[in-house]
Amino acid sequence: MTSPWSRSTTWTDGELSIAGVPVSTLAARFGTPSYVLDVDDLRSRCRDVVTAAHRAGEQHGIETAVYYASKAFSSTAVLRWAHAEGLRVDVASLGELATALRAEVPGAAIGLHGNNKSEEEIDLALQHGVGRIVIDSIPEIELVAERAAAAGVVAPVMVRVTTGVHAGGHEYIATAHEDQKFGLSLATGAAAEAVEAILQTPQLTLLGLHSHIGSQIFAADGFVESARALFRLRSEIAAASGVLLPELDLGGGFGVAYTPDDDAPDVPALVAELVATVARVAAETGEPAPALSFEPGRSLVGPAMTTLYRVGTVKPVRLEGGGERLYVSVDGGMSDNIRTVLYDATYTAVLASRTADAEAVLSRVVGKHCESGDIVVRDVMLPADIRRGDLLAVPVTGAYGRSLASNYNQLPRPGVVAVGDGEPREIVRRETIDDLLALDVG
Known part of the structure; x- marks a missing residue:
C-alpha cells in the first residue's frame, strides 16, 4: 500500500499540516476550497x-x-x-x-x-x-x-x-x-x-x-x-x-x-x-x-496537491435495507473535482482541523451543486461528530482537479496555494464573483 498524502504532510497536535503549515492557517489566509501544493x-x-x-x-x-x-x-x-x-x-x-x-x-x-x-x-x-x-x-x-x-x-x-x-x-x-x-x-x-x-x-x-x-x-x-x-x-x-x-x-x-x-x-x-x-x-x-x-x-503533480474544504451541512440518511450513511457537504464539489463523477474515481478524505473521539461512520463527501451526482468521495469513514466549520482534506488532487475545474452553478474556481519552506503563497489566484461577471458582456 502507498500513502496518498504528499511527502511533507504531517499531523501536529491533531491537525493536518502541509510542508509545516497547519491547514487552519492555510484556510484562514487563503479561504476554501483551496488546492494546496507541496x-x-x-x-x-x-x-x-x-x-x-x-x-x-x-x-x-x-x-x-x-x-x-x-x-x-x-x-x-x-x-x-x-x-x-x-x-x-x-x-x-x-x-x-x-x-x-x-x-x-x-x-x-x-x-x-x-x-x-x-x-x-x-x-x-x-x-x-x-x-x-x-x-x-x-x-x-x-x-x-x-x-x-x-x-x-x-x-x-x-x-x-x-x-x-x-x-x-x-x-x-x-x-x-x-x-x-x-x-x-x-x-x-x-x-x-x-x-x-x-x-x-x-x-x-x-x-x-x-x-x-x-x-x-x-x-x-x-x-x-x-x-x-x-x-x-x-x-x-x-x-x-x-x-x-x-x-x-x-x-x-x-x-x-x-x-x-x-x-x-x-x-x-x-x-x-x-x-x-x-x-x-x-x-x-x-x-x-x-x-x-x-x-x-x-x-x-497528483500526489503533491491536497484540496481543503470547509464542511457545511451534515445529514444522516437511512439506507434501504437498514443502516445509515452520513452525507457531509463541503463548499466545493464537482466544479473543482469532476473525476469522481466523470471516471468513477475513488478518493479518501480526513477531518483535518481537529482530533475527534467519536466513532467513525460510513460517510459520503458531496458538493454544493444542483446535481445528485455531485460526489467528491463516494465512501469514506469519518468521525460521527463532524460538523459545520470543520476542515476536510482530500489528497491526490493535483492532477486534473484544477485542470478540469469549471464554473458550474457560477461557482468561482479555487486558487492554488504553494507551500515550500514553511511559507505559503498563492500561485494561481482564486476566482471571484467579479471575475465571472466581467466575462458577461450583457
Whole structure:
C-alpha cells in the first residue's frame, strides 16, 4: 500500500499540516476550497524520475528525456519548477503552450500534442522553435507542412501510433485502442502511411514514433508491449526507406495511489525498467537503440496537491435495507473535482482541523451543486461528530482537479496555494464573483 498524502504532510497536535503549515492557517489566509501544493514533494518527484531515466540511459547507452505532461496541471510556477529539475514540457493547446513560454521554458524543450491543432497553435510553436510536434492524423501532415513553409522553417515531428495496446482505468482514459480519436493505427497501416508521407515532405523532419497507452497504469507490461510494437514498426520503416528513426516516446500514464488501499508503482524504477527493456530489444534485433522519452504528469503533480474544504451541512440518511450513511457537504464539489463523477474515481478524505473521539461512520463527501451526482468521495469513514466549520482534506488532487475545474452553478474556481519552506503563497489566484461577471458582456 502507498500513502496518498504528499511527502511533507504531517499531523501536529491533531491537525493536518502541509510542508509545516497547519491547514487552519492555510484556510484562514487563503479561504476554501483551496488546492494546496507541496512544492518539495513535486520537485522531488520530478528530480527522482529524471535521475532514474538518465542513470538507466547512461547504463545502457541510451539518450533519455522526460516531459512533464502539463495537461495534468499547468501554471507558470509549476512549469518553472519542473523545468528546473530537468524536465521538458508537453503541451496540448494554445493556453498550455503560452503558459510554458511565459514560464520561460525554451521552445526546444517543448513538445506540442493534440488531435485537432489549430493554425494559431502550430504557428506559435514554430515561431518559438518547439522541439517536436506530434502528428496525430494524415490531414495534419499537410497542415503542419503548410505552416512550416509559411514560416520558412522545417518542422520537427513525431507520429503518434495507436499500437492496439491499452491499459489503465476507465474506458475514457485508455488511449491506444483502435476506436478512439487519438493517433494513427498500426494495425490498419495508417501509421506506416503517415511515416511515408512525412519522409517525402521536405518541410518536415521525422524524429520518431510516439505512443500513449492510457492513464492510471500500475504495471510495466503494457508499456513493454507497446515499446516492442513501436520497435517493430521502426525496423519495418528502416527496411523500406533506409531511415532508422532516432527516437521512441513511450508516453506517460503512470498510476498513483488515491487511497491507502492502492499500491502505486515506483515510477522512477518503472522508467528505469523500460529503458533496460528497450536496450534488450535493441540487442535482440541488432539495431542501434533509439533515444527514449517519457511524459509523466499525474504521477508528479497528483500526489503533491491536497484540496481543503470547509464542511457545511451534515445529514444522516437511512439506507434501504437498514443502516445509515452520513452525507457531509463541503463548499466545493464537482466544479473543482469532476473525476469522481466523470471516471468513477475513488478518493479518501480526513477531518483535518481537529482530533475527534467519536466513532467513525460510513460517510459520503458531496458538493454544493444542483446535481445528485455531485460526489467528491463516494465512501469514506469519518468521525460521527463532524460538523459545520470543520476542515476536510482530500489528497491526490493535483492532477486534473484544477485542470478540469469549471464554473458550474457560477461557482468561482479555487486558487492554488504553494507551500515550500514553511511559507505559503498563492500561485494561481482564486476566482471571484467579479471575475465571472466581467466575462458577461450583457
